[in-house]
Structure formats: structure tokens, C-alpha cells
């Protein structure tokens with residue numbers, strides 16, 4: 001498979017492992033790269049992650065709910081780990097967030113000193129206590145522009161599909177983003193049949209196959225409206241077909257996360273192999289007009 005690239009990183013293939021619990025450990029990240037990931041995004045690193053929350057995952061018949069927030073590992077731990085990844089030239093993207101734009105910018109500056117080559121701003125997690133109700137273009141602009149002002153590293157701004165997406169994308173572009181990651185989880189809920197109450201006691205991040213049509217539509221609409229920035233499509237990828245679909249609507253690469261909670265390495269290898277078979281020599285470009293898979297739709 002020829003090279004794809006994103007954020008200046010040359011990629012062996014367009015399948016990137018997204019940020020989450022599975023990427024909170026150095027060992028997992030190294031193995032995911034060994035097993036074929038084009039790149040891996042770390043769990044979101046945060047100088048002051050919320051403490052004492054009930055952070056859990058629940059598998060649904062389709063997809064997953066999770067109430068996790070940010071890595072509980074210290075920034076210093078992550079700086080050491082990122083340094084060792086850089087020494088070994090591993091394609092790892094550091095996911096970062098902080099309590100204020102100034103703190104995020106300072107964190108980005110520290111991460112730059114490790115030799116890490118690319119950042120993703122994980123600013124759209126809805127699992128904090130306030131539930132990200134204040135998400136809006138001004139907030140996106142503030143985090144993006146302040147970080148852009150302190151680091152020259154290429155950065156992707158991670159957003160969630162939903163209300164006001166176009167304006168949030170424009171705010172990220174105006175703030176100096178080099179790419180957009182779409183999508184983070186969206187608000188979901190499930191009822192515990194035993195109690196009739198909400199699982200996890202509230203609305204938390206939904207991920208998995210149900211997200212894919214929503215994100216495909218959003219990426220397609222962004223392209224149609226003239227957004228040219230590279231896009232990392234993310235949501236519900238569990239096969240090479242899903243990756244190819246993201247590339248077809250205009251994403252440059254695709255991220256996979258929830259699917260990897262089942263047989264992590266084998267699932268990744270399968271998705272990478274299927275992607276190679278389907279996209280052949282055209283990673284990042286539309287599929288040929290007629291492929292055997294079209295007959296199956």
C-alpha cells in the first residue's frame with residue numbers, strides 16, 4: 001500500500017488508532033504500531049484530569065457508552081513516553097487537553113520538546129461534569145488559536161458531530177488547525193432494565209457503528225461546502241469497508257477505536273489488511289467507480 005500522510009506524518013496506511021483507554025499504555029501503543037497501525041493517538045493527556053468520577057464503559061448491543069475523561073497518568077510520565085516514541089521514530093500523535101487555552105498551549109509546548117511530531121486537541125469530550133454544554137465556536141477558536149500561537153507542531157482539532165458543526169470547524173480553521181478529527185463520541189444513554197434508571201446515571205459518550213452514518217454525512221457535507229482541510233474520519237470503523245467509505249466521502253484517513261475493544265490486535269490487523277485490499281494504490285483517494293463491494297450494498 002502506498003503512503004498516506006496526515007499532519008506531516010508519513011503513514012504506512014490510512015488506518016489510525018484513535019484515542020482511548022487502549023492507548024493509555026506505552027506497551028499497547030508500541031504493539032499497535034507493530035501490528036500495522038498507520039499511527040496511534042494517545043489517550044488524552046491532561047495536566048489536571050478530574051478525580052473521583054465513576055469512569056466506566058458499557059457495551060450496548062450496538063456500540064458502547066463510556067464515561068471516561070482523560071489519562072490519569074502524569075504529564076511527566078507522558079513526556080518520558082513520548083520522548084521514547086520519538087527516539088524510536090514511532091508514528092504517535094499526542095492527544096492533549098487542559099482546563100484553559102493557556103494551559104493547553106503550555107502543555108503543547110512541553111510536548112514539542114519531546115520530539116513528538118503531531119498533536120490532536122482532544123477538546124470535545126462530553127464526559128466532564130458539565131457535559132460540555134458550553135461547546136461553541138468561540139471556545140474552539142480560543143483553544144486552537146492559543147495552542148497554535150505556542151507551537152509549530154501540526155495539530156488536528158477533534159470535534160464531535162452535532163449542532164453547529166460547520167461553525168466549530170470554521171473556528172478551528174480560523175484558529176490555525178492543520179486538520180480536523182471528526183468525530184468524538186456523542187451523547188447517548190441506555191436504560192438499566194432492572195432499575196429503570198439510566199446506566200452510568202446520565203448521558204455519556206456513545207461510540208461504535210451507530211456513529212458512522214452521522215460522521216460520513218458530516219464529512220461529505222463539509223467537503224461539499226468547500227472545507228479543504230485534511231480530515232481524520234472517526235466513528236464506527238470496524239472493517240476495511242468502513243475505512244474505504246470514509247475515504248470515499250473525502251476523509252484523508254480513518255481512525256478506529258471501539259472495534260478494538262474486541263481482540264484488539266487481531267481486529268486491527270484485519271482492518272488494515274481489508275483496507276489494503278479495498279483501497280489498493282489509492283489511499284486517500286476515491287475508490288474506483290466499480291468495485292466488487294458495491295454489489296453487496
Ligand SMILES: Cc1cc2nc3c(=O)[nH]c(=O)nc-3n(C[C@H](O)[C@H](O)[C@H](O)COP(=O)(O)O)c2cc1C
Pocket residue numbers: 018019020021043044057064065066068069070071095122125158183184185206207208209211234235236237255256257258259
Ligand atoms: C472508552 C473510550 C475512551 C475514549 N477516550 C478518549 C480520549 O481520551 N480522548 C479522545 O479524544 N477520544 C476518546 N474517545 C473517543 C474515540 O477516540 C473516538 O473518537 C470515538 O469512540 C468514535 O470512534 P469509534 O466509534 O471508532 O470508537 C474514547 C472512546 C471510548 C469508547
